[in-house]
Amino acid sequence: MGSETHKSTFFTGAQRIPPDHDSPVKANLGQGAYRDGDGNPWILPSVRESRRLLQEQGLIHEYLPILGHAGFREAVARTVLGEELFSTKGSHVATCQSLSGTGALHLAGKLIARTNSPKPKVIITDPPYGNHFQVIKDVGLEYETFKYYDAATKSVDMASYRNMLQTVPPGSVILLHACAHNPTGCDPNKDEWREIGQIMKSRNLFPIFDAAYLGFNSGSVDEDAFSIRHFIGELNLEAAICVSYAKSMGLYGERVGAVLVHAASKDLALDCQSMLEQIQRSQVSNPPAFGAKTAHLILTDEKLKKQWSEDLLTMSGRIRTMRQKLYDALHEEGAPGTWEHLINQTGMFGFLGLSSQVVVELREKYHIYMADNSRISVAGLNDSNVKYVAASIAASVREEQGQK
Template sequence: MLIQNESRVKEYLPITGLADFNKLSAKLIFGADSPAIQENRVATVQCLSGTGSLRVGGEFLARHYHERTIYIPQPTWGNHPKVFTLAGLTARSYRYYDPATRGLDFQGLLEDISSAPSGAIVLLHACAHNPTGVDPTLEQWEQIRQLMRSKALLPFFDSAYQGFASGSLDKDAQSVRMFVADGGELLMAQSYAKNMGLYGERVGALSIVCGSADIAVKVESQLKLVIRPMYSNPPLHGASIVATILKDSAMFDEWTLELKAMADRIISMREQLFNALKIRGPSVSKLWMFNLLVHFLLIPLCQSVDHLSYHAETPGDWSHIIKQIGMFTFTGLNSDQVAFMRQEYHIYMTSDGRISMAGLSSRTVPHLADAIHAAVTKLK
């Protein structure tokens, strides 16, 4: 549609970007009935995808906010500390992931956030935490919210995977909406790289939810002063694609169905990998021969075969693969095992053991399961 529309121009956008795109982006993350939007308390600017939104937000805070320390989860997306440090903030970390349970270190998180100085900024992954795939439950989010508001900590949400965690755009925004509903301030960085597949178009938005409409006007004006010397104004094409889809109810519905299909496919890959690891034997052919042996020789010889486990499981508990959500699984493989899989099986992943479930298919799951099995049995 955009290409065929000959009246389209390639003029510069305003410093704050495409107005429709900004309005629709705020609506997408905060909800159409958000009180903050209805009361005009949100200042939204189009930025260069998620990274650019985080950077503009960071620079704005370094210039105008009274507390320049930002707490980021440990671990987090590798670019977070660099983006915020170069923006002029001091990055500290809070405990997030417990390697023992391969789940959330909720106690550690609460303790570290409690000991942050009043007013400090806290970076929160809105959903589908990268790299762990571990998110707080809604009850835990509520406790985090209460603690943060009681200490006047400033939430800075990073939403790079809205729709990818549960398959529902609204469900994946629940953490953010809980904080908006209490009337307090927050920053919100949105990326359309993954959920609209617009990686290279660099489409994103920064929204600042303010205490009043008056403040939102001033904040927007200051954001322009941050953006103008950085890149003057944002790119047109990607934002036009997003605005066109968000505006048109038929296209919007089609997009949400596609998102759900993507999220479901990722969930199915999790199940397939988990099941493959559960039945992984020394090798498929050996397992097949072993099964034959058990069925035709051992079973007739034994009264009871209950104690015989002839499907060798991959050692370890792999249930985190189905418990974690979103694109990534934090496998728990160590860097030696990752290197072994690279050398012996040509499987490439980050050295912290993170894999992208979106990159897997039913065809490649058996090869990955073989490699994991070999890695954890050879290198403990």
């Protein structure tokens, strides 16, 4: 609230929401965006070439249709499902371009809120990706969390996961991270995904896949889409998939994404698509064009697609290398505790497992910024800062232990 007092205002319900970002200083490991080996944003060669081709073809700036770029929508469905599954299930899938992954979740959430009475609860992992709460609340759905992470083993708490799946009311919505769980970096393995899917099918639970990291995680979209393809292809589950090209194409600010909805029939898919169109019209009228055109070329031009595959390997490979380097440096510094979890985790984030006291110390004394739950963006590490980060973590943990 401001210091001035107002006698009357229309905005009596307004309050000051704390900002959702850190201020960048020595090592900014808080921001969820890829950085190259020099700590700079990276324009993917596939994106650079796609932009050049678009420019050459003569970019026009007309509106897209409400559902978005038709070629892009189809290319997303083909890429996420894979050609084989697309050939059998493509006609049962509604597609709508969205404002990146966040917009896709909004669309999916609104669709679910409008098509179900009573409205189902949405089950979110704890620890959560912070924005899930806000989006789910904003679309008018209620949520509950379940314990996803076992701090003792630093891995997915499958016992708690099973228990949640077996006890939530039928018809509940489970918000799954298709791969690279944010913030923990811990995913179920393939057998665990099979088991999760089986229980969800038998208990009539609905999956929303937050698919913000397809391809970015392992370097292969096919590998990262395993859970999605298994649920749809093998189990024939209805599902929503929220796709983002923010990370995997580095198109963060262009807001390129799509929601896919796999429905039980072709007719239902068309119904859902018409509702998505109506929701989109009221929210943004029509989605932004430039990023969708850029991504469309990459997903459909053989040469560009091949380059994108290489770009995914470049990004995921550098992140894996930095995980290893941080792990090695922590060992060299003799940082107390075990750090294997850092190399076992996947995706852009490393969940360090530090106390809040150490996180504050790292911020205030060493100017190393990370999320309050000690989640770092591994992509923020490079050869110039990794030793400094490891030495600072080691010193802070030692200091904390000395105080005990």
